[in-house]
Amino acid sequence: MTEHADDPSILLEVRNLKKHFPIKRGWFSRTVGYVKAVDGVSFFVREGETLGLVGESGCGKTTTGRLVLRAMPPTDGEIWFRDREQGRVNIPTVDRAALKRLRRNMQMIFQDPYSSLNPRMTLLDIVGEPLLVHGVAKGAELKDRVAELLRVVGLRTEYMNRYPHAFSGGQRQRIGIARALALNPQLIVCDEPVSALDVSIQAQILNLLQDLQQQFRLTYLFVAHDLSVVEHISDRVAVMYVGKIVESAPTPRLYTMPRHPYTEALLSAVPKPDPRRRTTPIVLEGEVADPAHPPSGCYFHPRCRYRIDRCVVETPELREIAPDHFVSCHRAEELELQGVLPLTRALAH
C-alpha cells in the first residue's frame, strides 16, 4: 500500500491491522487457538468522503470499526488519524489524556436503534452526555446546544424530556445521530445504521447522513451488507473476506469492473430490482471460512471458481492495479469478471 503520511487529504489510514481473539478452554482457561477476526487490514479514508465496508456476516467489519475507535486494543497494526488539534497520531499508541481528546473527534452510530439508547435517560441526557463528559457545555447552554442538535437531525425540541421508548425506530436512529454529532467530530463510524429500518425511513436517514456530511464536512466509515445502500452512499468501497480486505476501489469502478472473484460473487448475488433482467447468481461452493482456521494461501481459494495451484499455497498481497483500485488476487490482471449491468433506463429514475 502506498505511503500516505504526507498526503494531507487522508484523514484515517489503517495499516496491517490485526485482532486475534483467544479461544479459551478447560479449567485453566488455556488458550487453544485464535479467532482471526481482523487479520491484516489496510485501507485509508480521505477527509469528507465515505468509505463503504462490505462483506459477509462475521468477516470482521464491526471489529475493524471498533478497533479504529479504540473500543479495544488491536493485536497488531497501525491506525493513523489526522486529529484536528493533535495532528497525525497512531491511535493504538496514544496515552489516556490524548485518547480522551481524540474521542471527541471520532464517534459511532450503531445498528440497533432500540438497544443502543439507555431507556432511563431522557433525550436531553442522551444527546447532552458527551457535552457534559467532555466539559463542553452545561446548564442552560447545554440545553441550547441539545436543542440545536435535535433541530439539525429533524427532531422537535419539545421532545427533549421524553424517553427513547416514546420514539419510532427512525426517530431513535436520529437520536443516535444527534448524540454522535454533539462534539462536532471529524470521523463517524456508522455500523449498519439503516439495516433495522423500513425502506422509507431508511431513505430519510441516508439523506440526513448525506446532508450532514456536506454541512459539517464529515468523514464516514460506513459498514453495511446491503450493497445497494453502500453504492448509494459511498465514494469508495472496500470488500472484506475473512478478516482481510480483498478489494477496494472508487464505487462506480468496483461495481462495474470488480477484479476479485469474491466481489464478483457478491455483486451477482444481490437480487436486481428489474423483472426484465432475471439473473442466475454465482452460487459459492461451501461455507464461509472459519476465522479460527483460515485456509492456506488465498483465504477465498476453497470457494473460488478461478483458483489455480498457486492460490492454494501463496497468499496474494493487496496491490494497486489502477489509481485507487486495490486487489488481492493472483489473477486480478488476467481475469475478466462481471460487474453489475446498468439498470434498464426506465427504472433508473
Next chain:
Amino acid sequence: MTDTRPLLLEVEDLKTYFYLDEGVVRAVDGVSFTIRRGQTVGVVGESGCGKSITARSIMQIVRPPGRIVSGSIRFHRAPPSNGNPGEVIEITKLDPMGKPMRMIRGGEISMVFQEPMTSLSPVHTVGDQIMEAIMLHQSVSKEEARRLAIHMFSKVGMQQPARTVDRYPHQLSGGMRQRAMIAMALSCTPSLLIADEPTTALDVTTEAQILQLMRDLQRELGMAIMFITHNLGVVAQMTEVVMVMYMGRIVETATVDDLFYAPKHPYTRLLLKAIPKLGSKAMGTATRLESIKGTVPHPYAIPRGCPFHPRCGDMIPGVCDAVEPPVVNVSDTQTVRCHLYQSAPSRDVIPLTPQSAAKVEH
C-alpha cells in the same frame, strides 16, 4: 392475457382486528386476492401494514387479542376435473385447533417464518421436528419419516444431511436454520408455501442460494408461493404478481413487470423511489432518494378517505381526504385503490407531481 391455471386460494374482504385496551387495531382491513396453482405472488409494504397478519390469518394462527372478524378464505383443495367441481374449503369456518385445520396447516399450506428460532423448538433436534410434521400429515413409519427428513435436508442443500438432522437448532448457523425451516415447510409437498421474509436475516450469498433453491423446488413440485418481503430486488427476481399493502389494505395489484415499469398508486411509486437501486451510481443516474413524507399513521387512527392521503403528493383536496377510493381496474391484470384513476380507468398517462415530472425526461 388471462391466467388459466386453476384457483388455489381466494381471499375475500378479509378483516383481522386486534382488540386492545387502547383501541382496535385494524391490522387487515378488507383484503381480497386470489392465488392460482403454481403461481408466485409477492406482498410488499411498509412495516406494520398487515403482511404477516394476512399470512397468519390464512394459516389460522392469529393469536388473541387478534381475530378474524369477517371475510372468507376459500382453499381449493382439489382442482375441478372432467365435470367434477373439485373440493373447496372455507378456512374461516374451521376450528383453528381442530383436526381439519391442523391437517391443512403444515400439510397443504405451510409457512416459513422470518425468524426460524421462534418456530423451531430449542429442546428437540431439527430432525425430530421434521419427522413429527411428516408423520402428522402422512401415514409413514418412523424410519420412513427419518429417511424423508434426510432426503429433504439434502434437497435444501444442507451439508452432511444424515448428521445434521440430529443437531439442535442452536447448533446450526442462521443459514442452516433457515434451510431446516424450509425443509420442514416443504416436507409434505404443500400446494401453497407462505414465505414471510425468508431471507431477510441472511447474507446475500446465502440468500441467493435459498432463493435458487425455492425456484428449483417450485419448478419440481409445482407449488404456489406467497412471498412476503421488503426487498424489491427479491420481488423482481422471484414473483409473477405483486400486491402492495398500506395500512391493512391492498392498494395496488399488478404483474411484476407493471409494478416496476407502470406502477400506478402514488404509494407504490414512492416506495420504488425510496430504495437505492444497484447500478445507479455506476450508470451516473444516482439521485437523492425520495423519502415518503411523514410516517405511517397510528393504527388506531386510520385517516378518513384514502388512508394514504396525508403523505401523498397527488392528493386531491376535498376528495381524497373525504371519500374512500374504490378499487379501480386499470387493466385485466392491474387494480389500484386511488381516486386519480377513477374517471378514466384505462388511460396510460400517469399523473405526476410537478417535482417528479422534472426527473422523468431522460
